[in-house]
Amino acid sequence: MIDLHLIGIGTGNPDHLTAEAVRAMNDADLILLPRKGRAKSDLIDLRCAICAAVLSGPARIVEFDLPVRDADAVYLDAVNDWHEAIAAAWAAQIALHLPDGGRLALLVWGDPSLYDSSLRIAGRLKRGGMRIRVRAVPGITSIQALTAAHAVPLNRLAGPVTITTGRMLRAHGWPEGADTVVVMLDSGCAFEVLEPGRTTIWWGAYLGMAQEALERGPLAETGPRIAARRAELRARHGWIMDVYLMRREKIDGN
Incomplete structure (x- = not known):
């Protein structure tokens, strides 16, 4: 046995x-x-x-x-x-x-x-x-490491969270009805297919490691910065593991 x-x-x-x-x-x-x-x-x-x-x-x-x-x-x-x-x-x-x-x-x-x-x-x-x-x-997930690194709650008050993959985000866009989206296993910045609108992104790579890298901010401004930094880090290390959280601002600003 x-x-x-x-x-x-x-x-x-x-x-x-x-x-x-x-x-x-x-x-x-x-x-x-x-x-x-x-x-x-x-x-x-x-x-x-x-x-x-x-x-x-x-x-x-x-x-x-x-x-x-x-x-x-x-x-x-x-x-x-x-x-x-x-x-x-x-x-x-x-x-x-x-x-x-x-x-x-x-x-x-x-x-x-x-x-x-x-x-x-x-x-x-x-x-x-x-x-x-x-x-x-059980172990600490990259999602937990990401929210801890940015000191941000995973969900809005009493709100749901959708967890998806880069492949699914690229194929289908923002999940219907989703408020907060976590994207894992993204081989290449799938967020670029989205209309940034009033979306905030929290991104992290090599979380918990010595080479940890973090970016956060409005998707329109932060997305291109993440893409450039991700490419540089992958070229430097030969591999990359990253994850990101996105949240759309509500009409009332909450």
């Missing part, structure tokens, strides 16, 4: 780990760390730094190469194939390092339940016949 803990680790800052996450890491027999290529070597370095900061138990740390998604295929088909390949990579590492079962930990950016597919991939292992128990350990 494999006891799999999917541990939310926040946005890269060891201080974001919960006490529950630290316990789960120290209780593990094996921690798997995915490599995503040289351009994203900072990401595995951050995971290694988190392990070094909190581990006091005997957990083994093993790095493995994460499969790459086919960027030229139809999106959902490519993602399904990619998840299947990741599940196979997990299974291979489990067979190699935990052949008699044990406790396995995977470190998940943010929280395993929010725009992350680790739970779905673990489900593929179950359907494939592996004897596995899955537990998710």
